Amino acid sequence: MTTQKHSFQAEVSQLLHLVTHSLYSNPEIFLRELISNAADAADKLRFEALNDNALYEGDGDLRIRVSFDEAAKTITIDDNGIGMSEQEAIDNLGTIAKSGTRDFVSRLTGDQKADAQLIGQFGVGFYSGFIVAETIAVESRRAGMPASEGVRWVSNGTGEFEVSTIDKPQRGTRITLHLRDDADDFLNGWKLKSIINKYSDHISLPVQMEQEEWKEAEEEGQPGGMVKTGEWETVNQASALWTRSKKDITEEQYIEFYKNLSHDFEAPLAWSHNRVEGSTEYTQLLYLPAKAPFDLFNRDKKPGLKLYVKRVFIMNEADALLPSYLRFVSGVVDSADLPLNVSREILQESRDVRAIREGNTRRILGLLEDLASKQRTDAQSQEGKIDIGTGDSTPAPEPVESDSITDVVDKNATPAADAAATFADEATQYARFYAEFGAVLKEGLGEDFTNRERIAKLLRFASTRSDTLSVSFADYQSRMKESQKAIYYITADSLSAAKGSPQLELFRQKGIEVLFLTDRVDEWAISHLDEFNGTPLQSIAKGAVDLGDLQDEEERKAAEEAAETFKPVLERLKQALADKAEDVCVTTRLVDSPACLVVKDGQISNQLARLLKQAGQPVPDTKPVLEVNPAHPLVQKLQASEAFDDLAQIIFDQAVLADGGLPADPAAYVKRVNALLA
Numbered sequence: 001m002t003t004q005k006h007s008f009q010a011e012v013s014q015l016l017h018l019v020t021h022s023l024y025s026n027p028e029i030f031l032r033e034l035i036s037n038a039a040d041a042a043d044k045l046r047f048e049a050l051n052d053n054a055l056y057e058g059d060g061d062l063r064i065r066v067s068f069d070e071a072a073k074t075i076t077i078d079d080n081g082i083g084m085s086e087q088e089a090i091d092n093l094g095t096i097a098k099s100g101t102r103d104f105v106s107r108l109t110g111d112q113k114a115d116a117q118l119i120g121q122f123g124v125g126f127y128s129g130f131i132v133a134e135t136i137a138v139e140s141r142r143a144g145m146p147a148s149e150g151v152r153w154v155s156n157g158t159g160e161f162e163v164s165t166i167d168k169p170q171r172g173t174r175i176t177l178h179l180r181d182d183a184d185d186f187l188n189g190w191k192l193k194s195i196i197n198k199y200s201d202h203i204s205l206p207v208q209m210e211q212e213e214w215k216e217a218e219e220e221g222q223p224g225g226m227v228k229t230g231e232w233e234t235v236n237q238a239s240a241l242w243t244r245s246k247k248d249i250t251e252e253q254y255i256e257f258y259k260n261l262s263h264d265f266e267a268p269l270a271w272s273h274n275r276v277e278g279s280t281e282y283t284q285l286l287y288l289p290a291k292a293p294f295d296l297f298n299r300d301k302k303p304g305l306k307l308y309v310k311r312v313f314i315m316n317e318a319d320a321l322l323p324s325y326l327r328f329v330s331g332v333v334d335s336a337d338l339p340l341n342v343s344r345e346i347l348q349e350s351r352d353v354r355a356i357r358e359g360n361t362r363r364i365l366g367l368l369e370d371l372a373s374k375q376r377t378d379a380q381s382q383e384g385k386i387d388i389g390t391g392d393s394t395p396a397p398e399p400v401e402s403d404s405i406t407d408v409v410d411k412n413a414t415p416a417a418d419a420a421a422t423f424a425d426e427a428t429q430y431a432r433f434y435a436e437f438g439a440v441l442k443e444g445l446g447e448d449f450t451n452r453e454r455i456a457k458l459l460r461f462a463s464t465r466s467d468t469l470s471v472s473f474a475d476y477q478s479r480m481k482e483s484q485k486a487i488y489y490i491t492a493d494s495l496s497a498a499k500g501s502p503q504l505e506l507f508r509q510k511g512i513e514v515l516f517l518t519d520r521v522d523e524w525a526i527s528h529l530d531e532f533n534g535t536p537l538q539s540i541a542k543g544a545v546d547l548g549d550l551q552d553e554e555e556r557k558a559a560e561e562a563a564e565t566f567k568p569v570l571e572r573l574k575q576a577l578a579d580k581a582e583d584v585c586v587t588t589r590l591v592d593s594p595a596c597l598v599v600k601d602g603q604i605s606n607q608l609a610r611l612l613k614q615a616g617q618p619v620p621d622t623k624p625v626l627e628v629n630p631a632h633p634l635v636q637k638l639q640a641s642e643a644f645d646d647l648a649q650i651i652f653d654q655a656v657l658a659d660g661g662l663p664a665d666p667a668a669y670v671k672r673v674n675a676l677l678a
């Protein structure tokens with residue numbers, strides 16, 4: 001028998017180091033991860049066997065067997081699923097295939113605590129075996145391959161693994177963990193059984209252990225002990241969790257199922273479990289995670305939805321079942337109508353899939369509305385009130401078509417701690433969700449025309465009234481001045497940049513609230529929303545500000561007069577700045593600053609132009625409008641100044657700086673300012 005040595009991919013070594021050094025806090029999860037892999041392997045076999053029944057090799061009773069050997073100090077997990085060929089074992093167990101995961105691992109800091117937290121975001125799968133094992137041996141044979149083409153893979157988790165060819169008559173994978181000395185306590189039937197019950201109860205496959213019974217000692221005076229009978233018994237419920245009735249499922253079981261599904265170490269924030277009947281029949285069990293995965297902003301990231309058809313696993317990451325802006329959702333959809341041989345291509349076109357996708361979307365939006373309605377607003381927490389919604393507590397619309405939803409359970413995963421803690425938790429759940437996933441949800445404004453209003457109601461912003469992401473459009477509307485005609489907002493790179501925008505001055509003076517849109521996606525997203533509940537949305541850095549009746553007649557007149565007397569200066573400014581500014585005009589929005597930049601209605605903001613430029617995207621070649629404040633001393637100085645042109649350039653460049661940009665020629669700007677200061 002020849003044995004080949006292979007090195008782990010560098011990132012795997014890094015991950016393994018972390019697993020063996022940092023993941024001690026909850027060592028028993030290794031069993032969940034390995035059983036979950038075995039169940040996936042069974043799912044894959046069932047799927048492939050749909051087209052080739054011979055793959056069952058006469059043994060269609062799929063099961064997972066967990067055994068232990070006290071003398072040899074081993075635990076074995078044996079499945080008769082799809083198995084692995086030699087090359088698959090080398091690839092799957094020696095490298096990290098997903099490039100997103102690879103990037104993630106290469107970002108690990110070496111700080112064990114921080115890394116262990118991070119690692120919870122994607123789970124370590126197979127490698128979690130090394131939490132308890134000093135050596136792992138994997139023996140596998142792929143379904144359909146001859147017995148002589150089995151593979152044995154062995155590693156002690158440091159740098160290298162060995163691979164050899166073996167005879168393996170039985171299809172599937174057998175993983176033997178040679179336990180470290182400090183993991184001896186897992187060599188106990190009762191303990192293993194209770195871990196399986198805790199973590200793997202709902203796996204649709206039977207998980208079996210060898211029966212044990214009490215035997216008195218043969219010699220008198222000696223203690224008796226548990227002995228194995230040679231019979232296998234199923235120790236889990238072995239029925240897919242989502243097919244059970246909600247009343248038979250505990251909160252812990254829902255949470256454990258989620259952890260199995262997503263490999264997340266944290267409990268989900270909330271979930272929704274429904275059987276949908278009507279023209280399209282399916283069961284949906286959808287979870288909202290508590291933490292964003294590391295690759296959330298990768299637009300190619302697929303939602304963690306598994307598709308089953310009549311309980312047969314069909315595919316992971318079924319992206320046709322959810323719109324991209326809900327890609328953070330994970331869970332299971334089990335359809336009663338789709339054909340078993342459904343492919344990704346067919347999925348894109350199926351009417352049933354469209355109905356499921358719409359049903360999933362409605363359900364998630366409903367769940368979010370529910371969380372949002374429990375969210376304490378700033379005002380409420382100050383007043384000590386808790387139970388009022390934030391204006392978005394309109395009940396979720398009933399599902400359209402002839403679908404009726406029965407057996408519904410929507411659940412917020414609140415720890416079963418004391419009532420006060422649970423209550424506080426509920427009141428902050430939506431804020432927690434929004435901090436993690438708000439930026440993704442916003443993409444829905446541009447993607448999902450049908451649900452645009454529901455999504456808009458779920459958005460939260462900071463504003464001139466609140467530094468936290470807590471102001472909904474409805475909150476804003478409820479505080480609008482009587483004659484105010486628009487919802488005002490400003491886009492900026494950050495909260496501090498937004499707060500410092502000169503364009504806010506007039507609004508501050510008049511006590512008009514302005515929303516701060518500081519996510520990269522905001523400007524694009526908001527461009528798909530012209531109005532909210534009949535009130536138009538207006539950027540205060542675009543077009544003319546027309547505060548309508550909020551500006552009194554006198555102010556308007558004074559501005560017009562100032563513009564008139566200021567005309568000659570404006571003309572000179574226009575000339576001096578001809579290559580930089582589209583136009584120069586007298587402002588209606590500044591109070592304390594000399595000047596600011598605005599763009600014309602319909603043009604992209606300077607901030608978005610900068611973002612696009614940074615991303616190497618083409619940017620429309622437009623120039624901003626410079627608005628000047630004739631009441632400002634610096635601007636008044638212009639008229640008589642001998643250095644008119646320099647001063648004009650400085651005023652323009654300062655407006656660029658206040659807008660979050662950089663002067664086109666920073667050195668020239670510094671020179672001019674220094675000349676003035678000298």
Ligand SMILES: Nc1ncnc2c1ncn2[C@@H]1O[C@H](COP(=O)(O)OP(=O)(O)OP(=O)(O)O)[C@@H](O)[C@H]1O
Pocket residue numbers: 037038041079081082083084092093122123124125126127172173263
């Ligand atoms: N019992 C098994 N039978 C067949 N293949 C397996 C088994 N266990 C692991 N594998 C293969 O090894 C791969 C790596 O497993 P691992 O648990 O590390 O990651 P994963 O399951 O792909 O990802 P994640 O755990 O993040 O979902 C699996 O994708 C699968 O192809």
